[in-house]
């Protein structure tokens with residue numbers, strides 16, 4: 001094993017087709033298909049128990065599917081787990097570390113596990129410590145790290161061997177606001193340099209800014225895949241406030257808009273952004289003096305709510 005970036009065979013990225021995995025009578029993943037492309041950040045989102053972690057464990061070679069196929073850079077994790085482990089950086093949701101070692105020693109040990117020559121493991125350790133902003137804590141014992149600091153160490157571990165593919169299960173949980181922004185920027189820059197990034201999270205506002213594509217799963221099945229830019233036409237609620245509420249309500253009724261009271265504001269259901277723009281023009285002309293006009297949920301949140309509504 002070396003630390004060089006591994007050339008991709010054929011179609012790179014992650015391709016999952018019709019995958020199922022049960023634990024006895026519990027079907028954790030029923031039928032999931034998805035593609036995560038090199039150079040993109042793909043968000044894996046879905047309710048608790050949807051099967052996201054189980055799928056990621058299969059991608060990370062730690063579980064074998066009962067049915068369906070998985071390839072990572074064209075390699076099947078079930079038949080060639082060693083090769084897949086060379087290509088992937090895996091950050092589980094909660095992981096143990098060697099508590100007696102320092103942060104730096106943990107990374108040196110990981111480097112050795114990837115058969116990196118010692119000098120290379122050392123220089124690469126310094127690079128990833130800088131990438132995740134852990135330089136100042138490099139000589140602390142891993143056991144005294146805070147939760148967010150442990151998350152950053154997990155990210156450093158995942159990056160150490162320069163994987164082509166990152167599989168990250170809730171990497172932002174426990175991170176403070178600045179660290180979240182830094183993680184987002186890091187993932188974007190890794191994607192820009194050709195890495196395939198698959199990331200699960202429940203924080204949709206954050207994924208909205210980070211991801212190119214979202215795959216929504218529920219009940220162990222893929223229920224929707226969409227590009228983040230393509231998410232805009234979804235129907236969603238817009239919250240409106242105006243200095244003259246009476247005129248606002250009259251103008252909404254005149255426009256035939258479906259609205260309801262929301263305290264000092266009014267919530268309006270609109271089919272998409274073009275309808276929102278047209279309504280805003282009418283409200284401006286009505287003399288209601290609109291002071292705020294914005295969607296209640298981001299595009300990804302709205303798409304998620306719509307896609308998962310009937311499964312509640």
Ligand SMILES: Nc1ncnc2c1ncn2[C@@H]1O[C@H](COP(=O)(O)OP(=O)(O)OP(=O)(O)O)[C@@H](O)[C@H]1O
Pocket residue numbers: 023026027028029046047048049050051052053054055
């Ligand atoms: N080893 C196991 N044995 C039995 N059931 C399991 C096992 N692992 C997962 N499950 C079940 O499979 C389903 C999917 O779990 P999974 O952890 O993959 O969901 P998730 O989408 O990651 O959820 P969350 O968002 O809460 O992390 C759940 O109902 C869970 O209880």
